[in-house]
Amino acid sequence: MRADAVANREAIVRAAVSLYADVGPSVSLRAVASRAGVGIGTLYRHFPDRVSLLRGVAEHVHARVSEAVSAYEAADPAVEAARRWRAFVTELVGLRLGGIIPQMAADPALLEDNPWLITMRNDGLDRLDGALSLAKAEGLVREEVDVTRFQVGLAQISRPLGRFVDEVVPGWQDWLVDTYLRGLRP
Amino acid sequence: MRADAVANREAIVRAAVSLYADVGPSVSLRAVASRAGVGIGTLYRHFPDRVSLLRGVAEHVHARVSEAVSAYEAADPAVEAARRWRAFVTELVGLRLGGIIPQMAADPALLEDNPWLITMRNDGLDRLDGALSLAKAEGLVREEVDVTRFQVGLAQISRPLGRFVDEVVPGWQDWLVDTYLRGLRP
Numbered sequence: 001m002r003a004d005a006v007a008n009r010e011a012i013v014r015a016a017v018s019l020y021a022d023v024g025p026s027v028s029l030r031a032v033a034s035r036a037g038v039g040i041g042t043l044y045r046h047f048p049d050r051v052s053l054l055r056g057v058a059e060h061v062h063a064r065v066s067e068a069v070s071a072y073e074a075a076d077p078a079v080e081a082a083r084r085w086r087a088f089v090t091e092l093v094g095l096r097l098g099g100i101i102p103q104m105a106a107d108p109a110l111l112e113d114n115p116w117l118i119t120m121r122n123d124g125l126d127r128l129d130g131a132l133s134l135a136k137a138e139g140l141v142r143e144e145v146d147v148t149r150f151q152v153g154l155a156q157i158s159r160p161l162g163r164f165v166d167e168v169v170p171g172w173q174d175w176l177v178d179t180y181l182r183g184l185r186p
Numbered sequence: 187m188r189a190d191a192v193a194n195r196e197a198i199v200r201a202a203v204s205l206y207a208d209v210g211p212s213v214s215l216r217a218v219a220s221r222a223g224v225g226i227g228t229l230y231r232h233f234p235d236r237v238s239l240l241r242g243v244a245e246h247v248h249a250r251v252s253e254a255v256s257a258y259e260a261a262d263p264a265v266e267a268a269r270r271w272r273a274f275v276t277e278l279v280g281l282r283l284g285g286i287i288p289q290m291a292a293d294p295a296l297l298e299d300n301p302w303l304i305t306m307r308n309d310g311l312d313r314l315d316g317a318l319s320l321a322k323a324e325g326l327v328r329e330e331v332d333v334t335r336f337q338v339g340l341a342q343i344s345r346p347l348g349r350f351v352d353e354v355v356p357g358w359q360d361w362l363v364d365t366y367l368r369g370l371r372p
Contacts, residue, residue, distance in 0.1 A: 108350050152358045172338045183369030
């Protein structure tokens with residue numbers, strides 16, 4: 001792909017991730033194109049139908065989670081374990097999984113029609129479980145915390161609450177991440 | 187009001203609370219009537235316009251929160267403090283505040299048009315702060331936890347995730363309540 005085509009594709013996927021988080025995968029392709037600042041024709045060139053865009057979003061999210069896990073697993077052990085763990089969880093929260101996962105991975109009809117989504121979700125959970133095991137080994141997470149609950153908690157605390165709440169209760173997200181991490185401790 | 191009129195009004199408010207939580211206050215009055223199992227004419231007799239229904243919902247939520255706080259403050263001190271606190275927070279979570287508050291109290295335009303909503307929200311926060319102070323005095327919550335953050339955390343963990351997640355990750359809500367309470371501890 002030419003550089004501007006790559007940039008367009010990236011802009012479309014990012015716009016779709018953000019709109020999926022706010023509205024869900026039922027968002028119109030026209031709204032995605034508009035948010036991405038491209039014409040609808042450009043969107044269709046990259047993603048001929050709704051399912052191919054869904055796949056683009058899922059691959060994007062999966063890749064980001066996977067990279068975050070790899071970075072966490074490879075982090076400098078000289079850095080305090082609790083700081084590495086916090087940075088990792090903060091990065092996951094920043095991915096706005098809270099908006100996206102409930103919309104995508106939790107819709108039975110969507111999963112039934114797109115079995116690759118189940119494979120991708122399970123693979124993402126496996127990667128996340130690896131990070132969770134490391135955090136347990138470092139004494140930061142109770143043994144009984146399982147990855148699906150951990151992920152649900154992550155999804156809930158990372159759900160967007162809108163600009164108004166962000167203004168009225170500044171720092172709520174960091175506070176909630178810290179409270180969650182404290183609650184996971186042995 | 188006659189007994190069946192009272193029952194209808196109650197059914198309409200409960201339907202509206204539930205639909206506000208899922209969809210937001212923009213939900214159609216027809217959908218509310220249908221969920222409540224009453225005709226649209228019956229709904230209009232009780233709530234002639236959108237704002238009067240909004241007020242009905244806000245009063246209902248405010249009354250439930252207020253009752254829960256009163257019950258917590260008057261609870262038998264022979265019951266272990268942590269159990270009383272947990273029961274109170276679980277009750278708040280059961281009110282589905284997580285769906286309703288972000289939709290209602292966080293919409294600046296809605297608040298601007300309906301100043302009574304701000305009064306009601308502030309009064310609700312005051313009541314909640316009373317309960318939080320009691321929990322602090324009983325050594326269950328860190329001093330620095332402020333009521334707006336506490337409420338945001340409550341809202342996030344009580345957001346509905348849909349029947350599919352409830353089936354795949356059974357007990358996620360109780361687990362998340364416990365994790366949150368543990369995270370709030372000194």
